[in-house]
Amino acid sequence: MPIHEKSLIRPENLSTHEHLVIDGVDVSGDWSTFIRSRVVTDYNEDLQDEIAAMPGGEYIHRCWQCGSCTNSCTVNAENPDFNPRYWIYLIRMGMESELVRDKDIIWQCVSCNKCTSACPRDVVPEGVMKATAHWLELKGYTEPSNSTVFDEIFTEQVVERGKIEDGEVLMEFLQKTGQPLTQDWLVQMVKQMVAGFSIPTLLKMGWNTVFKPRTSDWSKARDAIREHIEEEEAARHRALGLDPAE
Amino acid sequence: MTDTIDDRKQRYKKVAYYPGCALEGSAQPYDISTRAVGKHLGLQLEDVKDWNCCGAMEVKNVDPEIQTYLSSRVMSQAKNKNGTDVVMAPCNGCYHNLKKAEYDIANKPKSKETVEKISAKAGHEAYHEGEVETIHALDWIKWGYGEEELRAKIKGGLKGLKVANYYGCMYTRPRHIFPEKGLGGDSESLTKPHYMDDLLAVAGAENVDFPLKTACCGGAHSLSDSDMSTKLVLNILEAAEAAGAEVIATECPTCHSGLEMHQIRALKRLSKDTNVKVVYFTQLLGLAMGMSPRKLGIHANVSKSIPLLKERGIA
Numbered sequence: 093m094p095i096h097e098k099s100l101i102r103p104e105n106l107s108t109h110e111h112l113v114i115d116g117v118d119v120s121g122d123w124s125t126f127i128r129s130r131v132v133t134d135y136n137e138d139l140q141d142e143i144a145a146m147p148g149g150e151y152i153h154r155c156w157q158c159g160s161c162t163n164s165c166t167v168n169a170e171n172p173d174f175n176p177r178y179w180i181y182l183i184r185m186g187m188e189s190e191l192v193r194d195k196d197i198i199w200q201c202v203s204c205n206k207c208t209s210a211c212p213r214d215v216v217p218e219g220v221m222k223a224t225a226h227w228l229e230l231k232g233y234t235e236p237s238n239s240t241v242f243d244e245i246f247t248e249q250v251v252e253r254g255k256i257e258d259g260e261v262l263m264e265f266l267q268k269t270g271q272p273l274t275q276d277w278l279v280q281m282v283k284q285m286v287a288g289f290s291i292p293t294l295l296k297m298g299w300n301t302v303f304k305p306r307t308s309d310w311s312k313a314r315d316a317i318r319e320h321i322e323e324e325e326a327a328r329h330r331a332l333g334l335d336p337a338e
Numbered sequence: 339m340t341d342t343i344d345d346r347k348q349r350y351k352k353v354a355y356y357p358g359c360a361l362e363g364s365a366q367p368y369d370i371s372t373r374a375v376g377k378h379l380g381l382q383l384e385d386v387k388d389w390n391c392c393g394a395m396e397v398k399n400v401d402p403e404i405q406t407y408l409s410s411r412v413m414s415q416a417k418n419k420n421g422t423d424v425v426m427a428p429c430n431g432c433y434h435n436l437k438k439a440e441y442d443i444a445n446k447p448k449s450k451e452t453v454e455k456i457s458a459k460a461g462h463e464a465y466h467e468g469e470v471e472t473i474h475a476l477d478w479i480k481w482g483y484g485e486e487e488l489r490a491k492i493k494g495g496l497k498g499l500k501v502a503n504y505y506g507c508m509y510t511r512p513r514h515i516f517p518e519k520g521l522g523g524d525s526e527s528l529t530k531p532h533y534m535d536d537l538l539a540v541a542g543a544e545n546v547d548f549p550l551k552t553a554c555c556g557g558a559h560s561l562s563d564s565d566m567s568t569k570l571v572l573n574i575l576e577a578a579e580a581a582g583a584e585v586i587a588t589e590c591p592t593c594h595s596g597l598e599m600h601q602i603r604a605l606k607r608l609s610k611d612t613n614v615k616v617v618y619f620t621q622l623l624g625l626a627m628g629m630s631p632r633k634l635g636i637h638a639n640v641s642k643s644i645p646l647l648k649e650r651g652i653a
Contacts, residue, residue, distance in 0.1 A: 147402045166554040170569055200563055202570070203395055204554035205511035209528070214514075222399050238562035239399070246396035250408065254390035258363035265561055277603040281640055284602070285364075288637035293366055305362060307390040313411070316459035320452065321401050 101127055136188040143183050145331030146226045147324075148219025155180045161207035161217040167200050174200060176207060176217045179224060191224075192233050199225040199237035230332055241268055251317050254307025257300050343481070350473065350482025353424040354416040355383035358432040358591075359391050365429070365591030367635030371620035372428045372475055374633050378624070379483050379491065383426070386412055387419040392435040395558040395592075403452040409439035410453045410465035417469045418462070428475035428620070430590035434508035434515070436472040441515040443467050474509065475620065476533040476589055477526075488540050493628035495542025497652055501622070502548040502583035502614070503534045504574065506593040510552055534589055534619050541626035546581040550574050557592040560599065568607060571600035575612040584646060587619045594618060598640040615643035625652050 109124040136142075143149040162168050162177040174197055182191045201221035208218045228234045236244075245264050249256040266273055289297075307313075326336040361369035376383050389412050391397075393405030413436060416425045427433040442449035444467040457464035473481075479488070510516065510528045520528035531552065535545045553574055556567030574597065578586050588594040597616045604610040617639065624634040631637060631644060631653045647653035 147398070147400075166556075166570065167566065170566065200559070200566060202554050202556050202563075202566065203558045204507040206507075206554070208512040209510075216512075218512075219402075226399070239559060242562045243396040243399040246394065247400040247404075250391045250393065250397055251404075255362075256359045256391055256394075258359060262561065269562075277599075277606040280602050280606065281599055284598075284640045284642065285638075288639065288642070290632070290638065293635075293638055296366070297363075300363065305359070308388050310390070313390075313456065313460035316456045317404055317407070319459075320407075320456060321404060324401055324403070 105130065132187060132190075134189050135186040137186050139186045139188055139191075140184050142332055143220065143223050143227055145328055146223035146230075147328075148216065148221075149223030149227075150219075151213075151215050152180060152183060152220050152223075154213040155184065155215045156213055157181055158212060160210040160212060161215070164206040164210040166202055166204045166206060171197065171200075173197060176201075176221060180215070180217065180220060183220075183224065192228070195228050195233050198228060199234075199239050201225070226328075227332070230328065230334065238269055241265065251314055251321075253304055254310040254313070255305040257304050259297070259301060260304070343484075346481045347484060349424055349471075350381070350426075350478055352382040352384070352422070353426040353473070353478060353482070354386045354420045354422040356386045356389055356392075356412055356416070356425050356427040356432055356436070358389075358427060358429045359394070360429055360431070360591035360595075364595055367638045368428055368591050368594065368618045368620065370633075370635035370638075371618055371624055374629060375479070375620050375624050375627075378627060378629060379479070379488075381478065381482055384420055384422070386416045386425065389415060392432045394431050394435070403449055404456075405435065406439045406442050406449045407453050407456045409435040410443060411457070411460070411462070412436060413439065413470040413472070414457065414463050414465040417465065423470055425470055425472050426475060426478045427472065428589070429592070430474070430506055430508040431592055433472060433474045436470075437515040439465075440467060440470075440472065474533075474589070476537070479537060479623070480533050485536060485540050488537065488623075491627050492541055493626070494652070495626045496538065496622060497542055497650055498544045499542075499622075499647075499650055499652060500546050500582050500584045501538055501543040502546050502578035502581055502586045503532075503538065503551060503619075504548070504578070504586050504588055504593060504597075505531045505534065505551050506557070506588075506590045507552065507554050508590065534587060538587060538619060538622060541623055543587075543622065543626075546578075546583045548578060548581050548583065550577045553577075555593050555596040555600070557590075557596045560592070560596050564600075564603065565607075567596060568600045568603045571597055572604045572608070572610055572612070575601055575604070575614055576610075578614050579612060583614055584650075585615045585617050585622070585643065587617060587622055589619050595640070601641065615646055616641040617643050 105128045107126045107128055112119050112124045159177045162175050167174040205218050208216050229236055242265050329336040357369050393408040398405040416422050454464045513528050519526045526533055556570040560567045621634045621636050
């Protein structure tokens with residue numbers, strides 16, 4: 093594999109010798125550092141197709157590796173290991189084990205869509221990030237991320253009632269991810285929130301908590317949405333060669 | 339477009355209003371101030387009948403076509419139940435998703451097919467491309483009322499209050515879904531949006547030169563990756579303060595609550611204290627027109643701006 097970015101050379105693949113003589117020539121000092129050659133044998137030739145079968149991943153084949161996505165990326169600016177261009181490269185090459193090394197950060201895409209706006213090939217890198225995170229979970233490489241847990245709680249409420257009640261989403265999320273409600277910053281926020289509420293606002297919030305907001309005449313839409321989601325989920329399992337019932 | 343400024347003004351005078359879930363929940367101050375300012379200016383709002391959630395930033399990760407359907411249903415309701423051809427959404431998320439559904443239905447056969455299939459099963463008219471124009475609250479006031487007309491309504495004004503205008507991600511990105519933006523002239527810019535700056539300048543604010551207008555607050559992961567969101571929000575707060583802003587004006591409930599929430603979290607977790615206040619642009623416009631802070635829901639903001647606004651003689 094050509095060296096694309098020096099920062100991608102992992103420390104364990106660098107080899108430095110104190111005293112090294114090769115063919116009678118002393119190569120000690122700066123010349124004694126080598127990059128160990130690697131042999132990749134576990135290509136997954138279907139990797140690109142598998143990602144393309146996940147929602148958001150369908151345009152990955154368009155990528156030209158220009159790097160506009162990584163260059164514009166919000167998360168990359170905070171964590172240089174978050175590198176959409178590189179992951180798209182690995183996926184297109186079929187280098188599954190390399191990709192899986194970053195399994196715990198890929199879900200962190202914040203969907204700011206800077207990449208999708210910058211991409212000259214309309215790859216929709218934001219969608220590819222979501223597709224890859226989804227793929228990692230379906231393949232069993234990671235547990236559902238916090239983001240997935242949140243998405244599912246939210247979607248379930250929308251599908252069930254047509255609307256969400258944001259307080260309920262928050263509570264359910266904190267509960268499911270084992271986070272205490274008594275975190276200092278949450279308590280402070282609620283205090284500041286309640287302090288300025290007028291009686292009508294408080295009443296409306298109380299009303300919403302008891303009588304959940306819902307869209308009237310929603311049941312037929314709900315059934316049709318559920319049916320569609322199940323069909324699509326089964327299709328994705330098939331695309332990855334997994335049991336659709338799982 | 340053959341649309342003149344007057345045509346547009348006429349069309350935006352009465353629009354279907356899509357508040358969305360956030361404005362009925364944690365972002366009530368934005369809803370209260372939007373309705374109050376509309377009423378004050380004589381712009382008519384009629385709520386979209388039996389609206390549903392647009393899918394926000396979450397449903398698309400479970401199934402993108404369902405998100406398209408949800409947003410299309412809102413436009414179908416506006417068209418067929420309200421009998422209007424303009425929907426106004428003050429929430430960037432709602433606004434973005436309706437625009438995205440419009441784009442996907444026009445450009446992706448699978449989206450169009452799914453929308454038609456589910457709409458038929460749900461028993462309502464499917465939405466067809468071009469039936470409804472989705473606009474933001476900024477468009478509504480800028481074009482439906484007009485800057486010059488607004489100038490005549492200013493009473494007291496914002497007295498040179500230093501404002502950083504923060505638009506977030508979903509008002510301009512991705513570019514594909516906003517074909518009307520970035521065309522030069524009086525169209526909105528995709529990289530340096532200015533409609534909020536324009537309105538607040540008319541209201542007497544001094545807009546600071548703020549480089550992070552369209553930076554991301556991490557709103558999609560506000561709770562699921564709080565440490566990242568706190569860092570991103572802190573960047574925005576610190577950049578606003580460095581630019582000399584006393585207030586950050588917002589036009590999105592997710593950005594607004596993200597800034598408020600992570601301003602507190604940055605103090606508690608990183609001991610980073612920032613003092614810039616977060617206020618909805620509709621609240622600032624209302625104050626500039628002499629409306630009372632209570633009527634604009636300013637007391638209900640988590641970010642406590644009343645002392646500053648009083649001190650500056652604005653509230």
